[in-house]
Amino acid sequence: xxxxxxxxxxxxxxxxxxxxxxxxxxxxxxxxxxxxxxxxxxxxxxxxxxxxxxxxxxxxxxxxxxxxxxxxxxxxxxxxxxxxxxxxxxxxxxxxxxxxxxxxxxxxxxxxx
Amino acid sequence: xxxxxxxxxxxxxxxxxxxxxxxxxxxxxxxxxxxxxxxxxxxxxxxxxxxxxxxxxxxxxxxxxxxxxxxxxxxxxxxxxxxxxxxxxxxxxxxxxxxxxxxxxxxxxxx
Numbered sequence: 001x002x003x004x005x006x007x008x009x010x011x012x013x014x015x016x017x018x019x020x021x022x023x024x025x026x027x028x029x030x031x032x033x034x035x036x037x038x039x040x041x042x043x044x045x046x047x048x049x050x051x052x053x054x055x056x057x058x059x060x061x062x063x064x065x066x067x068x069x070x071x072x073x074x075x076x077x078x079x080x081x082x083x084x085x086x087x088x089x090x091x092x093x094x095x096x097x098x099x100x101x102x103x104x105x106x107x108x109x110x111x112x113x
Numbered sequence: 114x115x116x117x118x119x120x121x122x123x124x125x126x127x128x129x130x131x132x133x134x135x136x137x138x139x140x141x142x143x144x145x146x147x148x149x150x151x152x153x154x155x156x157x158x159x160x161x162x163x164x165x166x167x168x169x170x171x172x173x174x175x176x177x178x179x180x181x182x183x184x185x186x187x188x189x190x191x192x193x194x195x196x197x198x199x200x201x202x203x204x205x206x207x208x209x210x211x212x213x214x215x216x217x218x219x220x221x222x223x224x
Binding site: 004006034036041042043044045046049089091101102103104105106 | 153
């Protein structure tokens with residue numbers, strides 16, 4: 001039972017354009033959401049997070065949007081750079097287990113020069 | 114201390130052998146987590162320590178798996194009688210009431 005779903009296994013964008021990565025969740029008890037980036041042979045690196053009391057959080061080129069009614073969040077990267085090419089994981093916590101992160105399967109982003 | 118370290122980075126073993134992995138968290142972090150990632154999947158939670166106490170274990174952690182954090186610092190994850198299905202990346206993370214910082218992982222291959 002996938003409680004966190006990333007339905008696009010891959011995404012390809014041109015350098016300078018916007019990258020939009022999507023994530024859906026099913027557990028209404030989730031109240032904290034995170035995005036991690038992962039390069040091959042490395043562990044996931046934290047990018048940005050959002051609490052369920054907010055609908056938007058920005059950090060430089062990265063913005064996360066949360067739509068609680070749709071149980072949907074998205075990560076926007078503007079402008080995209082070739083160094084952003086990596087696997088992006090959406091993760092969620094809450095529902096009585098604030099220590100456990102539930103991850104999606106990831107989306108491979110390729111930014112073409 | 115610049116991050117979470119894991120040792121070894123790669124381990125190849127034969128089915129039925131025991132393996133042990135080590136994780137050294139960031140020194141001031143009191144919370145430590147183990148995750149497992151298989152090909153095409155996101156990391157899956159295995160277990161969580163606060164200081165030396167193991168507070169939560171996933172159903173994925175069968176009786177062949179045991180994790181310890183004896184002095185609230187480094188942690189070990191042991192897999193007994195390894196099976197081919199145990200082949201995966203084993204990730205350790207640590208935190209201090211904040212964002213989890215992941216280590217580089219130990220890639221286990223069971224032949």
